[in-house]
Amino acid sequence: MLKQQEEIIAGYQDKIKEVTTDIDQTKKLIDQLSFLRIGLFLAEILFFVLLLRSADDSLRTLIQICLLLPVIAFVFIVRRQSQLDRDIDYKKQLLWVYQNEWNILNGAANGYDHGQAFESELHPYTSDLDIFGAASLFALINRCSTKSGNNILAKNFAEKSTRDTILRRQEAIKEIKDKITETYSFRANLHGYDPDKIEQIKIQLKHQLGAQLEFVKGSFLRFYVKLVPYISVGLILAAILISSVFWKVLALLFIIHTGWNVLLGSKINKVFYTFGGSSNLLNGYASAILWTENQSWKSSYILSLLDSKIPVSKEIKGLSKIIQNFDARLNILVGGILNALLLWDLKCCISLDRWYKSSSKDVISALDHLGDFEELISLATTAYNQTDWVFPVLADQFALTTTHIGHPLINGQVRVNNDFHLEAKPTVDIVTGSNMAGKSTFLRTLGINMVLAYAGAPVCAKTMQLSVFSINTYMRIKDSLNESTSTFKAELNRLKMILDNVVKDKDTFVLIDEMLRGTNSRDKYLGSKVFIQKLITEKTPALFATHDLQLADLIVDYPETVRNFHFDIQITEGEMRFDYLLKYGPCKTFNAAILLKEIGLTLD
Template identity: 70%
Template sequence: MLKNQAQIISGYSQKINEVTSKIEQTKKLIDQLSLVRIGLFLAEILFFILLLNSADDNGRTLIQIALLLPVFGFVFVVRKQAKLDREIDYEKQLLWVYQNEWNQLNGKPNGYDSGKEFESESHPYSSDLDIFGNASLFALINRCYTKTGNDLLAKRLANKSLKEEILSRQEAVKEIQEKIEETFFLRANLHGHDIQKIEQIKIQLQGNLGLQLAFVRNKFLRLYVAIAPYFTLGLVLAAIFVGGLFSNVLGLFVFIHLGINIFFNSKINLVFYSFGGGSGLLNSYAKAIKWTENQDWKSQYITCLFTSKIPVSKEIETLSKVIQKFDARLNLIVGGFLNGLCLWDLQCCISLDKWYQSSSKDVITTLNHLGDFEELISLATLAHNHPEWVYPKVEDGFLLTAVEVGHPLISIEKRVNNNFHLEQMPTVDIVTGSNMAGKSTFLRTLGINMVLAYAGAPVCAKSLQLSVFSINSYMRIKDSLNESTSTFKAELDRLKMILNNIKHDKNTFVLIDEMLRGTNSKDKYLGSKVFVEKLITEKTPGLFATHDLQLADLQHDHQQTLRNFHFDIQINNREMEFDYKLKQGPCSTFNAAILLKQIGLSLN
């Protein structure tokens, strides 16, 4: 049964309450274990006092054994607490994910990246159609936390795709939409980590690490590091039970080991500081990857993402364990003790080298493919959160038919939907109308839904059928003081870009809002007329919003290739009312005189 948006918001509220309750329960359990740790510490002190006051008999032996019990109990409790700390970290990230969905559906900003870094006024349409930046399409859709995911989503929204790829992506998005509840698990595991750290690790795995670990490939060194722990253990036991010479020999070997560690310290640091502290991050990434591996995927687009014959999640878990052991060197006392006895840092470097030789290529590919899943999950979440939206039908030929298409960035309470279709042959459609009547919004509505369609996402419409076009727009033209560019020069540059794109791609669709604003009215009309006729000659479809009614008159000379539409106003009790509905024919009612009168200027 298809849910409506109110039910979806209610579902998120329920999830928020469930996770919040679980976090509180986990916190209470952690606090209880903290009390147990204090109790075990006090018990250890008590047993130690009893040992000091005990006679040299069987009771003393029992107390000595009892001294070990609080130690073992303490170790167990610490490990249990560490596990609960990891659980609560995950639960907090999961709560953030659910809270973010609830916030966005209630009109608050998306907590993920807005894509501001991808903004470009030179792009054929992204700036005009609000694709990137604050309050943009990217900001609405994005559920990517990794750099790879953000880059892939931006690429999908900024580039043209082939029909086959669009349909393949639609299939993949639909399949993930069926598993939407499980995707929150993946997102929670990826969120909250240091994004730069995983990029640093990937760079290391791509080449640097192999060179940095060359120093541990000496056969003699590897052999000695392998036997050192056993040799040192023997010396420790001999020093305890025999003493004397063995104690001196043990001290000598500890001194030698520390010297070896100092000798290789610069090379060890080079390896460690590219991975150190990354074990928790990699463990979470391994869990996310494991989820993708355990699904029985059907769509070809997703199955092609899996190139490894073995579970890569296990390889990453192994790497995480090596790094976790390596992190012991961060504690100077523990690290010094381990290096003195068994050359711990070199042990970790050798383990890392063994892992690198067998696993690194698959891991890099799979870590990058997490971005593919994030990008698809972003579109699937959009479909889940807006069940009234539909997947468009992408077809061959020349086609665009939209029924009740609305702007996805306008709230459902304020959104006004319109119908629109192209004829069987390309036409230039002139859209006239008053200020604030809805011309610009309609152009952006059509363009932004086309961008959604080509990304493989659902669109804000009752239905949409279209072929694949290259979108070119001309709307927000700005001057530039830094580049000494006037508005008119900027407009000419934009027109030149569009004409060049039309020349190289015959499947171009042009959206223009009030052309040549930076020049006089006569040149503006003549320039607009020439451009419209150029589009007609090139058989390039376009929507042309303007206040200039003379352009609407061009239909007399181009009856088969130019159409007129308009948005009008109604005047009730001297008040303007807009219905924002697209209508046939040129506009006959304008509001400039009314608006001027309101500020004290009257037209005769």
Template identity: 55%
Template sequence: NSDLLTTLAGILLFIPVAIFIIVVKKQTKILNLLTEKESLLWVYKNELTVLADGQNGYSHGEEFEDELHPYTSDLDIFGTYSLYALVNRNVTKVGKNVLAKSLAQPSYKPEILERQDAIKEILNHVDDTFGFRAKLRNHNVEQIEQIKNRLSGPLATQLAFTKNTVLRIYVKALPFIMCAMFLTGFFFGDVVWGILGILLFVHAGLSFYFSKHINQVYHGFSGGANLLSAYAEAIKWTEEKDWKSNYIKQLFSSSHKVSEDIKGLVSIIQAFDARLNIIVGAVLNFLLLWDLRCSIRLDEWHERASSHIENGLDRIGYFEELISFATFASNYPNYTFPVISDEYTLEGKSIGHPLIAKQKRVDNDYDIGISPAVNIVTGSNMAGKSTFLRTIGINMVLAYAGAPACAADMKLSIFSVNTYMRIKDSLNESTSTFKAELNRLKMILNHVSLQEHPLVLIDEMLRGTNSHDKYMGSKAFIEKMISSATPTLFATHDLSLSELEEIHGTKVANYHFDIQIENGEMNFDYKLKNGPCTIFNAAILLKEIGLTST
């Protein structure tokens, strides 16, 4: 009777423990769902904020800023109030890097067209992408890189201690052994409990003996279950769609379901995380050699699935990058996917700057012509010359990334873009403004000599020297571009440079931005017009701040 009462007491004690475990699991599930819904709400609110004032809650890409790049610094590709800041919807390291590469490295027509198809296809599923993005938020994305490095690096060697066949058989049989001992213990009493006590002591010794190896294996995976679970759900979304575009199909090296492999790893990590609770971990190790059991499961999983994981995790980044551009296309439905031509061309209707709000933006038509020429753009201060050059450049960057351009219509061939706009001195490098300008010109001339199809955007060359040398240097540069058949947009205040059209004929074309002055007031229309500028405003602007010449 006493044994029966003891058994019943054990059962009655077990029931509230079981209920407690069920309630905790239910609460964890609800909290995870709440976190996911909060992330989804943030994603939707972020899109509303972007549409309202252009402020994006994702990374602005400051880490990719490079003043020595042929164009990214001058065209505001990276950093605060940049194209990257407007487009980016990536949280993974891979996604951020792929987006930066798309905006900063040269592309070729076949890849551009494939990317256009991929972005258009995801655009058709853009509503689904909000859930995809929500799953990836609020996680330590650096840990995913750590996990990838562990899987492809030392983990296999660190798991070598689990290869002992006898140890594996014993650990796998332990749940059955323990169940049998507890059941028989009620009938055979002290003998079985004595054997069980010895086993628990042996298990404690084995756990201590292997603890160093187990700690090495566990390092980097701790707390990663939720992160990997979110990634598994995101990857599952990519696997379930019947993608048509070649660019997306190429992201799938096989039909293998990586999401299932990741869920298997999640299950192992969740089991492993029991050691984070000292009491629970001790009980499980004494009874079931729990850490050893998890290590053996991890080794079996690693042999079976790890080769697929890195590609699967990287695939998320590539999808994030495409989703970034698809979201950009969805937010600005009036933008157009440019036509990529094999014939020399750069033309567009209603081309605008994507970083300027629609209500403030003034769009322009532009056609570079049928053969390489230098387009000299003259105009008043603040009339729009610099913005126009950046408008052309930044839309070319979008076009070559496979994204829609801020234009009603756009057609262009492949060019390598080179810019000369924001030239700064450097105290650290003891570089004056003029020396910095010479360095930039040297870089451009070098690129022009090496690139197959260079295009140059120049905004007010040689600001750091006197007007005579500035004119002579500008004239020499323009003639160099003419002789090398390099299409160039050259913005300047120096009206005398426009006279080069008379010397070089069709190899030079003049455009201008002007102002209308009425009753001493200046009005800007920011529209590109043919021919050289005839109205300048520096004297008026100086007068407004109290500087007049007598």
């Protein structure tokens, strides 16, 4: 392990200890405040007893004033405890973020989504190159809590981009890498919430809320809801100061308000259903958006994501406050009193309507762009953690040259790196070698690093220069009982897909591992040969891994467009040793005879 990476791991360990200590201290403070609340409650009881026993009017007045003090202090302590509880929730998420980074760098699984939902055997390369699913590239890179972030990362791993976009993304990822210590707070503010909840809120804001709030757009209703607090307070004061008959008027008003609220209950519930209980979630998202707003961004890619001219974080906090008020209806007693006195639910709906008209479009856009920032942060975090990876050079002409390229999913302590380059014009490179010598791994190494490069990310190599290709692979072909598809038919379907793509996109790059396994050796050779000839005709660069040494002889007929490489074995005292290094020329040494001998079969 590189010394620089060891320092990064130690840095995460220090952060874990620091946040753990903060959480413990905050918990102690909350416990102290709990004891103080008990003390204030006992003090209130004491003052009440003194009030009952006191006969002195002046003393009674003093005690009555003292009765208010514990109540006021109690309210402040409750608010302080609520704030500390929120602080602990945030710090727990921050601790999770640091712990997760430490786990990944020490070989444990990433706690974020592995992208299994994006797996597809029909995709030109993602299944063969282990892009999605357990032990995949997505599982290594992903730091997205939102669905939009996961979708954007998956899209950039699975779809072809342009050179200009890739360069702009590289610039953005490098800029975020320089701010990496600030991104952990951003991630902590988004982690720990149900990702489906924010998607429901976005859908409601985009498509439903305007129609759902039609029932509060009447001018009379708005005027009356605005007036009703003054009416209720006036009736209470009149009942206390003038005549008890006003209590009856107030009771009648209670009944009317409650009935009105019941009649509109189904419409109010539609508005509340999606938003209810989401105040903390919205505050967390607002804090994350505030971070994006407070940075002095320079890269054009990031600046294009900040398309709002107003501070959206403030608008989301405004929505959060409305929802927090709306949540009062969850307490039947409190909600019932507030609706009877103030038509509370209608008041919240009117506030929500005003907010919707002024702020919803900017908020929807900002919530969508959170996923873009998460995706960039995922790649920037990888760039920060993997200190021996480099950002590739994007060539504008046909090129692929790399040194010390390794597979990013193989532990660095056992990973073997290779050098490789294409000629100035397309060639079909035939890679022969023994079983387990490294042919398949090398093809996947090249392909998966190309995927990283085209996402704008650093690659697992010392240097890499490449142009933009459309990657097509043929590696893990299997039958399907559900679709009544044999292995051979599945192979033919895959070959047809590649041939169609080669014709449509002249910048296609093909990786093939042992073609036509589902047929006899003669047809396999002839089919592989004609396929290679087709690639040569279409001027399509390819790496073709095979056990069939006859294919290496194609260099005789096509000396300018066919190259031979191999992975071999060394046999020492009957023991096989692999160095996993790519070498020029066809393979001369194979291990089948040795492996068969180990199970009792001897070849002459």
